[in-house]
Amino acid sequence: MSACSRVVTSGAAYLDIDAYACCIAYAELLNHQGIQARAVSSAPLNFSIPRTVLGWPCALDDYRPGAGDEFVLVDVSDHHHVDPVVALDRVVEVIDHHPGFETYWAQRLGPTAEIRPIGAAATLVFLRWEAAGLLPRISEHSAALLATAILDNTLNFRGQMTTPADRRAYDVLARRATLAANWPAQYFTECQAAIESDLTAALAADMKRMAATDNLPQVFAQMTVWDAAALIHRHHPMIGRWLSGQGDDWVLNAISICDGKSYLLAQAPGSQGKISRLQPVRWQAGVAVLEPSLQRKEWVGLALQVGLPG
Ligand SMILES: [Mn+2]
Incomplete structure (x- = not known):
């Protein structure tokens, strides 16, 4: 009989840098605290994890969860979209920053479900390290992963x-990981190059079907790049063709770091209208620009508010 393990895992569709970092760094913390834990995922990694990051000396564990294992969800709380390895009745902890399932988990787990609005789930994991008094022992690669997330x-x-907590966490972790001062520009530029070299795969890897609300386009693709205006200028027709193949009702939210704007792409008047009802943007030739940028989870938050009575 093998000993039971805490399996730290995330969503089913794909793993972004936040989910990836949280799995690895939180499993490392649990192990320091004497709880045998593993970072496990069966989801593909998306384009927010570029080659430089993959080159850091850490990885997910090659582990198949067994009958007695317990599960920790990080950077996900929608129970419809957790990794297929998860047995929902054996989830013992949730650490997330996506809105919508706070009540579901509060009823099941009480205070061991920590779901709150903050920039990154990685910041919540950083705060766990700090609260445990174990920050001096965090590995350089976990610090670098959390900082980049x-x-x-x-x-x-x-x-x-x-939030201020995100900024403080970055400062502490970047120092601990000795990240260069220009790491942000370097990181987002590398993500953009990878995305542009395989655009349809990048779209497929960060696309969600929005079943929870009628107030958003059904297909909601997102990418975060250094310069979205340049990317759209180069690839607009191709992006439109590929997303139209996924359904009639779609939007791409291309988040542009260098200018702090969201570049929205949509073709159908109905899809454009759903976006315009949530934020007052002007559509021109299928493109609308929003400053400051909004992330998909923020669009979901707005769409849920519209659905509330009163
Ligand atoms: Mn996240």
């Missing part, structure tokens, strides 16, 4: 969900 999920601290 914070950069990505806060859109280089310009995202509207960014």
Whole structure:
């Protein structure tokens, strides 16, 4: 009989840098605390994890969860979209920053479900390390992963969900990981180059079907790049063709770090209208520009508010 393990895992569709960092760094923390834990995922990694990051000396564990294992969800709380390895009745902890399922988990887990609006789930994991008094023992690669996840999920601290805790966590972790001062530009530029070299795969890897609300286009693709205006200028027709193949009702939210704007692409008047009802943008030739940029989880938040009575 093998000993039971805490399996730290995330969403089913894909793993972004925040989910990836949280799995690895939170499993490392649990192990320091004497709880056997593993970072496990069966989802593909998306384009927010570029080659430089993959080159750091860390990885997910090659582990198949067994009958007695317990699960920790990080950077996900929608129970419809968790990794297929998860047994929902054996989830013991949730650490997330996506809105919509706070009540579901509060009823099941009480205070061990921590779901709150903050720039990155990685910041919540950083706070766990700090609260445990174990920050001096965090590995350099976990510190670098968490720091980079914070950069990505806060859109280089310009995202509207960014909090002072995200900034402080980045400063502490970047120092600990000795990241270069120009790491943000380097990171987002590398992500953009990877995305442009395989655009349809990048679209497929960060596309969600919005079942929860009628107030958003059904297909909601997103990418975060250094310069979205340049990317759209180069690839607009191709992006439109590929997304039209996924359905009639779609939008692409291309988040541009260098100018802090969202470049929205949509073709159908109905899809454009759904976006315009949530934010007052002007559509021109299928493109609308929004400053400051909004992330998909913020669009979902707006769409859910519209659905509330009163
Ligand atoms: Mn996240």
